Structures are given as structure tokens and as C-alpha cells.
Amino acid sequence: MFCLTFVHITEEELGCFFSSTTSLEKLEVSQCDDIICLKITSHLQKLSILRVSLCRRLQMIEINAPKVSTFRRPPIKMSISNSSQLRSMAMNGQCYSGMFQYALTKLQSIASNHQTLTLLSSGEAFNFPVSPVKFLHLRNLKIHCCVMENFDFFSLVSFLKACPALESFFLPAGPHLDVRRDSIIHEYFGADLSHTRRVAEGHQDNLKRVTITGFCSAKS
Secondary structure (H helix, E strand, O other): OEEEEOOOOOHHHHHHHHOOOOOOOEEEEEOOOOOOEEEEOOOOOOOOEEEEEOOOOOOEEEEOOOOOOEEEEOOOEEEEOOHHHOOEEEEEEOOOOOHHHHHHHOHHHHOOOOOEEEEEEOOOOOOOOOOOOOOOOOOEEEEEEOOOOOOOHHHHHHHHHHOOOOOEEEEEOOOOOOOOOOOOHHHHOOOOOOOOOOOOOOOOOOOOEEEEEOOOOOOO
């Protein structure tokens, strides 16, 4: 394992390190602001876990290592020479906007065989695609909403429609600073539900575990 945090190192210097090792299995790069393009060479034959975060000048990630199966990354440009090997991906969009939109429109073209996906977003523009691309192999999905006021959580149904093989779904809504104490649950007992927003009938035959937390019982 090799971990770089708050290190002034360029991509050329990091490339020299890569050329001198063949046994590296896990690499973490965080808050290294001198790196603009991170190139993971094919020389790293054993590398299976790659985590990249909070590198402010980073614009591009290139992965040529053949066995990378777990990848944590920001929403920036990237290329993967062997994307079929990638099984788990996590993307932190806390310092960006539109993470969920990015996942529904572009992620499939980058990694089509991933089985576990974790997303964190702190800002969305609400124009999710009506017919998102399908994640045919995705089994586990975690969506973290970080203090997103006025966000239409119902729009996340797009992810369920895009994942027909989903087995596990985890959605924490995040902390609410203004939680109403007047519950509205009683309003729905015996009430007319004709105007309630509903999900069109779909098929989630493989879904086994669902965890949704952080919602308050209020009309807002």
C-alpha cells in the first residue's frame, strides 16, 4: 500500500516511482495539488485498489493497470484500458455539482461491468434523464445526499429504473437543520391519495435490502 496526502509531487515524479515497483496493490492519492494528469501505468500489474480525492488541479486520470477492480474518484475526465475488470466504484461530488446526473449519463460508458456504486452529491440541477442508460450488472447502490435543500428525492427513482439487477439500495438523506415537529403521517390515513406522486410499475425482482434514513415527516 502507498498513500500520498498533502505531498508536493508532480505526475512525472510519481511516474518515476511507479516504474520502480511491481508489487503495489493499493494506491491512495489525496490533496496532492501539483498533479494535473494521473497516469496509472500497465507496469503496476498487481494494483487492484485506487483511491483519488481532493486534488484540486487534477484534470485527467488514465488507468492502464490491468487489475484495478475498486476505484474511488472525483467526477473528472478519465480513461480505463480494461474497464471490464472494474467492479466497485465510489464518486465523491461534495466539491462539485451534478454528480447524480453524471452517473446516469456518462458512467456507463466508462465502466459497464461494475457491481457496486457509491455516490455522494451536494448539489443537483434536477434535469435527470427520462430514460437513463442501464447498469445491467449493478448489484449494490449507495446514494448519499449531503445537505441538499429543496432537492426532489423522488427524482432518484431514475436510478432504480436504470438498475434492473439491483440487490441492495442504501439512501441516507443527510441531516436536516429545520425539522418540523408537526407530523403529517396522520393526514394520509383515510385521505384521498389520488394526487400522490407514484412510481410507474417496474421490476426489481432481485432487490433484497433497502435502507432509507434521514427523512422527516413534513410536507417540505
